[in-house]
Amino acid sequence: MTDPTDGPGILLVPRAAQPRVRWKNDGGWTTELAVRPEGAGEFDWRVSIAEVDADCRFSHFPGIDRSILVLAGPGFDLRVDGEPLAQLRLGDPAHPFSGDRGAACDLVGGPTRDFNVMTRRGRVRHTLTRTRAATLEHRPGLTWLVYVEGGDTLVAGVRATAGDCVILEHVPEDTFPVTLAGDLVLVRLEYL
CATH class of the missing domain: 2.60.120.10 (Jelly Rolls)
Incomplete structure (x- = not known):
């Protein structure tokens, strides 16, 4: 699916x-x-x-x-x-x-x-992590939610500050990889 x-x-x-x-x-x-x-x-x-x-x-x-x-x-x-x-x-x-x-x-x-x-269950699988730096992979069916816990970060050209989140869905291939830095919580959502 x-x-x-x-x-x-x-x-x-x-x-x-x-x-x-x-x-x-x-x-x-x-x-x-x-x-x-x-x-x-x-x-x-x-x-x-x-x-x-x-x-x-x-x-x-x-x-x-x-x-x-x-x-x-x-x-x-x-x-x-x-x-x-x-x-x-x-x-x-x-x-x-x-x-x-x-x-x-x-x-x-x-x-x-x-x-x-x-x-x-049976439709989407997820992982949840806290990090200070990450590179996000890209492929069909994969969505990322980036929550900025502290400071600010640039996510695929979008600036986000503490308390904001950025959702990356169906992002064009040439946008990735996205490299992040800051106090972040990352949610990886994969449709099955």
């Missing part, structure tokens, strides 16, 4: 344009960076930043593969049904888990902000 979106695109999503919405279970708030397809009842992929202010249950997302990465704050212990306890702390790698399972978190010292990626 290939990526169903049409046309080439390098899209800047400035911090001010990112909507803040309630969690699906109404337990907290998230800032939505991007979702595809937009406006559909069922997404192929969704990227957001959640505000976790208290111990809570996570929303249930059947058929969804998830990854989470602590952006700010002391972090939390993540309890996913049927899995060992995962201790998520600032600076740790992303933690993958299934949206099919019940999940809850216990804060370990105060409010925490985390970066979330969700992809529909």
